[in-house]
Amino acid sequence: MSTKVTVLGLGSMGTALAGAFLAAGHRTTVWNRTAGKAAALVEKGAAEAPDAAAAVAASPLVVVCLATYDTVHEVLDPLVGDLAGRTVVNLTSGAPEQAAEAARWAEEHGFRYLDGAIMTTPPGVGNPDFMFLYSGSPEALAEHRATLAALGDPVDLGTDVTLASLYDTALLGLMWSTLTGWAHGVALVGTDGEGKAAAFTAVAGRWMRAVEFFMNTYAPQADARSYPGDDATLDVHLAAIGHLAHASEARGVASGLPELFERLVKRGVDAGHGGDSWGRLVEFVRAEGRA
Numbered sequence: 001m002s003t004k005v006t007v008l009g010l011g012s013m014g015t016a017l018a019g020a021f022l023a024a025g026h027r028t029t030v031w032n033r034t035a036g037k038a039a040a041l042v043e044k045g046a047a048e049a050p051d052a053a054a055a056v057a058a059s060p061l062v063v064v065c066l067a068t069y070d071t072v073h074e075v076l077d078p079l080v081g082d083l084a085g086r087t088v089v090n091l092t093s094g095a096p097e098q099a100a101e102a103a104r105w106a107e108e109h110g111f112r113y114l115d116g117a118i119m120t121t122p123p124g125v126g127n128p129d130f131m132f133l134y135s136g137s138p139e140a141l142a143e144h145r146a147t148l149a150a151l152g153d154p155v156d157l158g159t160d161v162t163l164a165s166l167y168d169t170a171l172l173g174l175m176w177s178t179l180t181g182w183a184h185g186v187a188l189v190g191t192d193g194e195g196k197a198a199a200f201t202a203v204a205g206r207w208m209r210a211v212e213f214f215m216n217t218y219a220p221q222a223d224a225r226s227y228p229g230d231d232a233t234l235d236v237h238l239a240a241i242g243h244l245a246h247a248s249e250a251r252g253v254a255s256g257l258p259e260l261f262e263r264l265v266k267r268g269v270d271a272g273h274g275g276d277s278w279g280r281l282v283e284f285v286r287a288e289g290r291a
């Protein structure tokens with residue numbers, strides 16, 4: 001079903017969002033601070049609004065993708081009167097506390113607010129294999145879910161508006177950890193051409209499925225705060241980390257990662273938890289943050 005949607009912000013991501021709405025047949029109005037970014041979208045059928053006020057007035061659903069939350073306020077604070085009764089879906093990246101503040105701002109001014117996080121780069125927008133995380137107004141998500149599905153698979157994290165940002169930052173942390181491990185692995189197996197990085201990555205991709213299995217093993221342990229080491233203990237991991245440190249040193253590969261692993265796991269072992277699983281590290285990461 002074709003619905004009216006406005007996209008504020010035509011950076012790399014906003015342009016991809018508007019393109020996906022158009023591709024799904026939605027009547028899409030766009031606006032960007034700097035002129036000249038809408039031409040390709042207009043050719044595909046978008047209406048370009050002369051200013052943000054006209055863009056907001058054009059649709060009951062306003063999707064915002066600007067540089068920061070401060071930018072969102074800069075653009076929308078003067079228009080709060082026009083937002084009343086509409087839904088704002090904010091896909092701008094930010095901190096959970098900023099999402100909470102934005103939800104209070106929306107409530108104060110009588111519009112519905114859904115916070116979102118885009119779990120892809122622009123080329124993945126429009127592909128249902130990629131997730132868009134949402135939290136906040138359940139009514140807004142229920143009403144606009146079908147339209148938002150044009151962007152990617154909508155994942156409902158519930159009414160706590162901070163969760164989309166919180167999951168976003170946590171998932172980015174997971175991505176950076178994984179990609180840093182990948183970079184370390186590629187450096188270790190050799191970067192002297194001959195397709196060694198590609199060969200390693202093919203094996204690493206299969207290994208990621210095993211890592212997902214391990215996470216699924218440790219998640220219920222972390223929830224129960226009980227970490228039986230009946231698959232592999234921290235003692236066993238510590239010895240294996242020593243092999244990674246040794247192989248890295250022997251090949252002149254930067255040692256930051258094995259040192260980090262060793263420090264964390266040794267804390268667990270030194271505290272008498274050498275027989276526990278890797279899940280025990282959740283406790284130590286948490287405790288270090290409070291120390």
Ligand SMILES: NC(=O)c1ccc[n+]([C@@H]2O[C@H](COP(=O)([O-])OP(=O)(O)OC[C@H]3O[C@@H](n4cnc5c(N)ncnc54)[C@H](OP(=O)(O)O)[C@@H]3O)[C@@H](O)[C@H]2O)c1
Binds near residue numbers: 037066071094
């Ligand atoms: N790119 C990604 O892969 C990706 C992935 C997930 C999430 N995100 C998030 O999506 C948001 C946009 O990212 P992007 O990649 O599209 O960034 P971008 O290409 O740098 O675009 C930034 C947008 O913000 C606008 N803007 C900046 N300051 C402004 C101001 N003071 N007033 C009005 N508009 C202003 C820019 O308008 P002008 O054209 O006038 O400068 C432009 O439309 C960010 O929060 C980013 O973290 C991006």
